[in-house]
Amino acid sequence: MKLPCCLPFRVVKKMNRFEKQILLEGFGITAQEKLLHAGVLVVGAGGLGCPVLQYLAAAGVGTLGIADGDTVMISNLNRQVLFGENDVDKNKAATAALQLTGQYRNMHVDVFPEWLNNQNIIPLIEKYDLIIDCTDNFAARYLINDACMLMKKPWIFGAIYRNEGQVALFNPQDDNSVCYRDLNPELPETDTIPDCNQSGVLGVLPGIIGTMMAAEAIKWITGYGQTLQGKILLFNLLNYRWFNAEILPVPGSKKNIPRNRKELLTRDYAVSCSPVPHFSWKEALKRVENNPEKNLFVDVRNADENSLPDNFTCLQIPLPELKSRSSELAHADHLFLFCRSGIRSLEAAKILKKIYPTKNICNIEGGVLHAEAPFNRYYHESQA
Amino acid sequence: MQVNNKIVIRFFGMLIEKTGCENLEFPFVDTTAVLMKNLIQQFPELEKMKFAISINCKINTENQFLKPGDEIALLPPFSGG
Incomplete structure (x- = not known):
């Protein structure tokens, strides 16, 4: 291997799992160390969560949290590639953690085999530098948005519909930042937008969108390249149509965000999404x-x-x-x-x-x- | 695509299914409010749907003035993961 002259050989040799990304101009040891010291919480270890977790673990993120109360179903396996046929009925967070720690030594994985709700989200996200929303429903998405806004935690959003996907990065640490409510101010009723179980999905689509979310995470942590902060990217698998747009602040969009932790504890996001009792x-x-x-x-x-x-x-x-x-x-x-x-x-x-x-x-x-x-x-x- | 005195509209997600097209040239109108009213007349199902409106790649929910050749994208929320 030809080494860049700026890096001592002993450093590169020690980190040879990451040597190909360390070689990149503008990345180097500094970016690698930032990944090593970063803590990232991935909420949902499904179609999007699997590629996000795989690439962040492979890239050398030091601490990964995985939150998911769901169990593996046989119909998940076309896209949730961390799991196999022997994992059916096992908890997704625990199974994903086992797979990743088996692949890579010296990485720390926290497992939360639970659904995120307004009671447990704050103590959970507090521990991490970056939150990645790989959930499949609006109640969870608005909960993550509001909790991250309250706690000033940057978060990456991704979602899919049939053959299309969306990705965005919101950073409440920036005072002028926009949030998910600037894109969609009101919670849609849960059943107005079908999820993968209802509308079907080719496994490669969440693979592509999840990989882009992982790329956003790596770029945000290391400062390498430009992120999608304040923008939304859309991708269509069928015809490779790409589209991205800047999200402008909507006056009053943040008025529905709880003002403090106490207010968040009393907000029922599942009920807000649905007129059905x-x-x-x-x-x-x-x-x-x-x-x-x-x-x-x-x-x-x-x-x-x-x-x-x-x-x-x-x-x-x-x-x-x-x-x-x-x-x-x-x-x-x-x-x-x-x-x-x-x-x-x-x-x-x-x-x-x-x-x-x-x-x-x-x-x-x-x-x-x-x-x-x-x-x-x-x-x-x-x-x- | 000929854009003189037209507005180009791009649909995404469920809106493609509701309108039957990804791209549409629409007669020019001067505001997004009028455009939405005319679009709903042509595609009544849009009235019940939630979506963000992008004008020349800037998403803005307030009523905006338009000019011929503007590109309007209608972006519904996606839920799957």
Whole structure:
């Protein structure tokens, strides 16, 4: 290898895992050391999170935090390339951490096998220099935006829709900075924009967008090149259409951001996203037990998803069949809909509300993955 | 693309499905408010949708004056990850 004359050989040799990037003019040992001392929190270890984590670990980021309460599904594997067939049903954050620490020695990985919410986000993001939003829903995105604005933490945003992706970097440390609310001031209702589970995705798209997010992180940490700060980039996989635009501040856009930690703790982002009432498993179970004739659980997941225990009574109608089978629900007054994570059941609730405008139709927050779900092992352990 | 007395509109995400096109030449009007009103007349589904409006690669939600040849991009939020 031909070494740049400015670098002592012993330094390059010691860091030979990174020698190809150290060789880059303007990068060098200084940038590498910045990566080594950086702490980055990746929220969501799914389609975007996997490439972000892989490239940040490979580039030599010293500390990575991985937050995800979800478990691996077989249908994730076309794009979530840190996982394999043997990882199905395992927690994504823990599995990703195991994979990365197996690949690279001397890197520190913190695992948070939980969903981010308004109660746990502040203590979590406080520990990191940069937050990367790889989530798949608006409630989490606005929560991350608001918490990062409050704590003055820079964050990178990425999202995809069918064959297109978006990337942006927001830096609240800059007094004139814009935030996600300058782009989209109001939370869209959850079911108005489908996610990958509903609209489909080629695995390479989150691979490309996630890799661009990782590139933004590396550039922001090291100061190498120009970042997308204050801009949004759009990419279309089908025809390679690229577009980027500067985000200008919107007067009043920040008025909806909680003014302090206390206000954040009282803000329910999931409810803000949805006009459908949300119920916890605990509340719903109480109501169904009191009047099982009129209060009914409805599982809208597909038939091939995990089955429920025999002692749990509910009606199973997959979302695609809901309209044609809605008469099966005619006798009930109060419907408690659930799916895997609460997204499809929200869509189901809206469909049923049109058919039965006078019925009480509710969505169960977090679906079967929620820790309080009656058939969830964590719930049973805590009750024992 | 001929742009005299026209505005070029670029659609993204769900808006491509709702309008059936990625790019559209539209008769010139002098403000974004009038443009949106005319667009909604042609594509009624846009009325229910949320999107940011970019004028010549600057996103600004306030009503803006336009000039012939301006490029307007309509950028809906994406959710997937």
